Amino acid sequence: MIKKKISIKDIARLTNTSITTVSFVLNGKGRISKEISKKILDVAQKNGYEPNRMAIGLRTGVSKVIGLIVETIGGPFFGAMAKVIEEEAEKAGYGVIYCSTNNNIQKGKDVIKMLSQQLVDGYIITPMKGLEKEIQNLVANEKPVVLIDGYFPGIDIPHVLVDNYGSSYNAIEFLIKSGYKNIGFVTADLELVQLNDRMQGYKDALKAGGIKEDKKKIFKLPFDAEREEAVNAIKTFISQQNQMDAIFFTTNYLGIMGLQSINELKLNIPGELAVISFDDNEIFNLYPPGITTVRQPTYEIAKSAIDMLLSQMTAEKYNIAKIKLQIPATLIERGSTTTLVTK
Amino acid sequence: MIKKKISIKDIARLTNTSITTVSFVLNGKGRISKEISKKILDVAQKNGYEPNRMAIGLRTGVSKVIGLIVETIGGPFFGAMAKVIEEEAEKAGYGVIYCSTNNNIQKGKDVIKMLSQQLVDGYIITPMKGLEKEIQNLVANEKPVVLIDGYFPGIDIPHVLVDNYGSSYNAIEFLIKSGYKNIGFVTADLELVQLNDRMQGYKDALKAGGIKEDKKKIFKLPFDAEREEAVNAIKTFISQQNQMDAIFFTTNYLGIMGLQSINELKLNIPGELAVISFDDNEIFNLYPPGITTVRQPTYEIAKSAIDMLLSQMTAEKYNIAKIKLQIPATLIERGSTTTLVTK
DNA sequence: TTGAAAGCGCTAACAG
DNA sequence: CTGTTAGCGCTTTCAA
DSSP states (O other): OOOOOOOHHHHHHHHTSOHHHHHHHHHTOSOOOHHHHHHHHHHHHHTTOOOOHHHHHHHHSOOOEEEEEESOSSSHHHHHHHHHHHHHHHHTTOEEEEEEOTTOHHHHHHHHHHHHTTTOSEEEEOOOTTOHHHHHHHHHTTOOEEEESOOOTTSOOOEEEEOHHHHHHHHHHHHHHTTOOOEEEEEESOOOHHHHHHHHHHHHHHHHTTOOOOGGGEEEEOTTOOHHHHHHHHHHHHHHOSSOOEEEESSHHHHHHHHHHHHHTTOOTTTTOEEEEESOOHHHHHSTTOOEEEEOOHHHHHHHHHHHHHHHHHOSSOOOOOSEEEEOOEEEOOGGGOOOOOO | OOOOOOOHHHHHHHHTOOHHHHHHHHHTOSOOOHHHHHHHHHHHHHTTOOOOHHHHHHHHSOOOEEEEEESOSSSHHHHHHHHHHHHHHHHTTOEEEEEEOTTOHHHHHHHHHHHHTTTOSEEEEOOOTTOHHHHHHHHHTTOOEEEESOOOTTSOOOEEEEOHHHHHHHHHHHHHHTTOOOEEEEEESOOOHHHHHHHHHHHHHHHHTTOOOOGGGEEEEOTTOOHHHHHHHHHHHHHHOSSOOEEEESSHHHHHHHHHHHHHTTOOTTTTOEEEEESOOHHHHHSTTOOEEEEOOHHHHHHHHHHHHHHHHHOSSOOOOOSEEEEOOEEEOOGGGOOOOOO
16 A cells, blocks of 8 residues: 655646645635535545645745754753753644754754754754854854853853853852851863853852852863763862862762762761752652752743744744843752751 | 855856756766866855755655654653664764654654655654554655564564563563562553563563462553652552562663652662662662663664664665564663572 | 756746 | 746756
């Protein structure tokens, strides 16, 4: 039962009409008589007609597809986003295709190139340093773009992300209020605004709390470190501190490796070391005694991003209202940061 | 600096040649003189020429894109797969686009429909009951398809997945050899061959170990249960057993909720209850005392799947050599299943 | 070695 | 209300 794909022309032939008529009926344009309409619809239905997106795309210049370029496919953060973006896009008649950059600039460029070959109408992109030019090109070509999870300082492209500065600030402030005074900071050695903002929040919160910043308490893990290597590096970092009583991890990923490090060092949480990690995760909920986290508003971010994109795509005029959208995070308090009574 | 997309025709005009010539040069077909070639290449380069995939697709009937339809985007299992599939596909000149079904039949149908509208040349699909017809249709239309993570019993479509039966059998056998005798089994209430195969492995291993199967030790969690509801159900199940000494979870997802249940019941692992879960996961490595798991060979599965697909796509003739590929899993032994000396 | 021209499936102005 | 027709950008046959 090989159903050769049937075309609009075939339907026209089968129904003794013209392709225009068929096209109109199928698209509900022009006014075609009831009976002819019905005949055409019947034949189309019976033969399982499906429009050829390529042809439509070529003709109209729109593909009705949105490209979602993320750092890693997989991973709960983008997984959750993907779901809501997909749903919203579908409501508006758009499909979504994903591509991942794996934090590799070249891969990022390749992916943008591939998608820009008329495959997608709009983009949601996790930006990374090195892609500025490509992304600006997209915008210059009047392609709708929304950045998520990051942005390019000084470049006006619509973006939506968590309030990295504020939520880090709050997390550190919370630690200080709970009685912790020697707070370590572990981040990745990547040039990402998100991470810089988180660091600034940390520094400012310390200052506001009257604590002197100590460079030795800040550790930047090389991005390309192997798992084991990374864990060892974190262990070394922790061991070198003499009286660190709390530690803040700037990402999910780092937090998990941090837990392993702390575990291997046999340090008690929070007795010997309090812990907070950015990005909530199942593991932080489960791992005893529960790890306090900064939970990103994934739903809101995704929803805002797709909304901004869709409005860009449908608006007749350029009307980029909110260029910057920073959404606050929630601090999820768990057992890893109990208030210090000894003090 | 709006660069209007330049076409092959523009290049022809700019170089005083014909579109044929340009096309030939750009594709390295026909023999065009060195100088004209150079001129064309230069102009194309300078103007940032990019072929229009839609046009090529329309003309040639191939899109050079592979569709990957999975249950959930996000989640470590598919995340890892996606990465290797992407890499291999790229080597062969294919792009990859993802779509998720979220275990929803209608969504699955919609996604297949969307992709089948000439958007992709081949499919890698996580099958689910209810999609048999759509997928058979694809095959009937001579579209290359490879199923992963599952298959349709009785329907001959190439597929590759872990040896669900064998690896469950081994896991249970391992428990028995370690001295456990009352082994519970928690699975999801979904009609998936994977799960059925895992259950059969459990039953057969019990029988082989001389242990009588006990229906009351098998629990099927309703698929649509909310998180909390699910945890409670598992807690109830565990509490009702009088002397269960080990428990096997058939998925990652269940295993994690199982841990939470066990945690809330304050049962000691493995002292009061040994634990094994299907699908390895970071959390199982970290959660004390380490949870023994059946690790799926994600790399091999993904690699085989994309290889099978690519060979289907490039082969002149239908030459589906290995229709069924079942790859063994690895049992990762951790602290949750120490050998019982008391006994 | 190069060019003219047909046509992939579809939309949409323009005619009737 | 319905049909004719001209492309969208590209590949490819055939002819020059």
